[in-house]
Amino acid sequence: MEDFINKWQTLIGSALGPFLAVILSAIGFWIKSAIEEKKERKEFLRRIEISVTRSLDDTYKTRQKLQFFVSRLRTLITEIRAVADPRHFSLESINFPTMRDTYRDIEAPNFKVKSYYLHNKLLWVDAGIKETGETVASLKSDFAELQRKNELHIILMRQNQTPNANLQRTDYADSLESFANAIDDFVSRFIKQGIEIMTQVKIYNDHLRKKHGSWFLWKHESTKYKYFRNKDAQKAFARNLDSLDRIDKIIQKEVESSIAEAETRARTLAQERT
Numbered sequence: 001m002e003d004f005i006n007k008w009q010t011l012i013g014s015a016l017g018p019f020l021a022v023i024l025s026a027i028g029f030w031i032k033s034a035i036e037e038k039k040e041r042k043e044f045l046r047r048i049e050i051s052v053t054r055s056l057d058d059t060y061k062t063r064q065k066l067q068f069f070v071s072r073l074r075t076l077i078t079e080i081r082a083v084a085d086p087r088h089f090s091l092e093s094i095n096f097p098t099m100r101d102t103y104r105d106i107e108a109p110n111f112k113v114k115s116y117y118l119h120n121k122l123l124w125v126d127a128g129i130k131e132t133g134e135t136v137a138s139l140k141s142d143f144a145e146l147q148r149k150n151e152l153h154i155i156l157m158r159q160n161q162t163p164n165a166n167l168q169r170t171d172y173a174d175s176l177e178s179f180a181n182a183i184d185d186f187v188s189r190f191i192k193q194g195i196e197i198m199t200q201v202k203i204y205n206d207h208l209r210k211k212h213g214s215w216f217l218w219k220h221e222s223t224k225y226k227y228f229r230n231k232d233a234q235k236a237f238a239r240n241l242d243s244l245d246r247i248d249k250i251i252q253k254e255v256e257s258s259i260a261e262a263e264t265r266a267r268t269l270a271q272e273r274t
Contacts, residue, residue, distance in 0.1 A: 044111040045213075048122070048205045051105035055129060056198050058102040060266050062136065063191050065097040066183055073180045080173045089154045090169045093147055096140045104129045115208065115217055117247045121201045128194045135186060146175055195259065203254045204247070220247055 072094050080090045109126050113119060150172050157163040207216045248255075 041113060042209075044113050045205055045209045047105060048108060048111065048113070048118070048201065049209065051103065051108055052125070052198050052202045052205065054103035055125065056195065056202070056262070058100070059132070059191060059195055059198065060262065062099050062102060062132065063187055063195075064266065065099055066136075066139075066187055066191075069094070069097050070180045070183050070187075073176055077173050077176050077180070080169055080176075083169060085165070087165055088169070089157070089163075089165045090172050091151065091154065096143045099136055101133050102129045113208070115204075115221060117221060117244060118201065118204055118208070120244055121197060121204070124197050125194075125201055128190075128197065132191065132194060135190070139183060139186075143179060146179060150175070195262075196255065199255050199258050199262075200248065200251065203251050203258060207251075220250060 076092060076094055080092060083090065104126065106126075109119075109123050111119075111122070150168075153168055153171065157165070157168055207213060210216070
């Protein structure tokens with residue numbers, strides 16, 4: 001009987017040894033993967049902080065240059081409309097400002113940050129930066145075309161026996177004013193919205209980078225009774241804008257405060273440059 005028990009112990013031990021080795025190896029691999037994933041996520045959040053800070057800085061500079069251009073443009077419009085000489089054709093113009101592209105981390109929308117809020121906002125930021133660059137390039141092209149048409153208008157008018165310089169100046173000033181209004185609208189609506197979204201990303205990302213960032217993320221996005229009864233409910237909610245609006249309201253005061261500080265800083269820098 002003792003020999004029988006010893007044989008079974010040996011058999012079980014020989015079988016259990018490799019099994020435990022496999023289990024321990026799997027646990028070790030899981031722990032290592034979890035640690036590496038945490039480090040990767042931490043690096044993603046760090047890169048988001050850097051990229052959104054640079055993008056915000058470039059956006060404020062773009063806005064400042066456009067606003068300064070519009071102020072000069074409106075001064076020019078006033079000067080053109082003040083001309084009384086009926087023989088004076090207006091060719092006066094100003095240069096469209098040179099602006100560098102807004103910084104954009106093209107990999108940011110693909111970062112695995114475990115946050116549906118941050119992921120969606122990063123997609124919006126990426127699209128907004130591209131559209132801003134395209135719009136600014138279009139404005140520069142449109143302004144050059146406006147100047148070309150004005151020159152052509154003057155050439156055609158001078159070919160008439162009785163050229164009407166007053167009409168040319170009026171048309172030119174009106175065209176410049178419409179252009180200035182378009183830039184004001186772009187700045188006051190589109191760029192303002194872009195600054196708000198980038199600030200939301202910055203504030204939310206700051207919370208996730210803090211010591212209790214995982215708790216903050218779980219509190220506002222994870223599956224729990226307060227917001228979601230199960231994982232399917234969470235996924236369904238994450239696919240609509242209501243999910244973003246809820247978190248927008250949670251961080252709204254922080255975002256407004258951050259924008260107010262940035263606006264004060266931007267005004268101070270603008271005054272120092274002038």
